[in-house]
Amino acid sequence: MHRSANPPLAIKARVLASLTRLVAVSLVPVAFCRAPGRARFTACQWALALRFPAEDLRGLAPQTLAAFTHARAEAFWRDKQLIGLTSGYRDPAEQHRIFAAEVARTGSVAAARLRVLPPEESGHVRGLALDVRPTEGALWLERHGWRYGLYRIYDNEWWHFEYRTVAPVRLPSPAAARWPRRTHGDEPWRRAPRPDGGRPPYMNATAGPAA
Numbered sequence: 001m002h003r004s005a006n007p008p009l010a011i012k013a014r015v016l017a018s019l020t021r022l023v024a025v026s027l028v029p030v031a032f033c034r035a036p037g038r039a040r041f042t043a044c045q046w047a048l049a050l051r052f053p054a055e056d057l058r059g060l061a062p063q064t065l066a067a068f069t070h071a072r073a074e075a076f077w078r079d080k081q082l083i084g085l086t087s088g089y090r091d092p093a094e095q096h097r098i099f100a101a102e103v104a105r106t107g108s109v110a111a112a113r114l115r116v117l118p119p120e121e122s123g124h125v126r127g128l129a130l131d132v133r134p135t136e137g138a139l140w141l142e143r144h145g146w147r148y149g150l151y152r153i154y155d156n157e158w159w160h161f162e163y164r165t166v167a168p169v170r171l172p173s174p175a176a177a178r179w180p181r182r183t184h185g186d187e188p189w190r191r192a193p194r195p196d197g198g199r200p201p202y203m204n205a206t207a208g209p210a211a
């Protein structure tokens with residue numbers, strides 16, 4: 001986070017990034033045997049999973065997952081920038097627990113909403129939100145993520161991104177969010193796709209989105 005103020009951490013991060021890159025390069029031949037058309041993409045995901053062992057990509061909406069993995073593959077191979085997932089999908093009970101804890105910590109619902117939304121409004125519960133790391137990775141995503149439909153949503157959360165088919169207006173904080181309430185099972189990605197797919201350009205490439 002404050003890498004410049006902590007040289008040992010910055011050095012460690014750089015060494016780990018170099019090692020991750022070496023691992024990815026060495027895994028390309030193996031990935032080629034598994035999926036010849038997307039060896040670098042696959043090897044990059046394997047290497048990042050080793051670098052960020054705690055990350056869990058399960059439960060993300062298919063388009064969010066495809067956007068995130070393709071975006072970070074580009075960041076990795078083109079710009080040598082690692083991007084890890086700190087928190088993606090959360091089930092409603094977990095989101096409720098986080099929200100309740102924030103209400104208890106801050107003393108009010110209004111104060112809690114500056115950082116956390118209740119389950120029925122959270123992009124994490126719908127599989128559309130991604131909390132990423134490190135700060136440099138978030139900056140990369142803020143600069144380039146739009147090409148994949150990934151946008152920073154809040155001024156006060158540099159780490160939080162959401163998949164959108166239309167560029168959103170950035171809000172000061174989650175408290176300013178005005179989500180239509182949805183019932184479970186009515187998430188946008190569960191509905192039939194629109195004729196144009198509402199897809200970002202990269203998904204029209206012949207390689208197609210990630211599985």
Ligand SMILES: [Zn+2]
Pocket residue numbers: 124129130131159160161
């Ligand atoms: Zn978040």
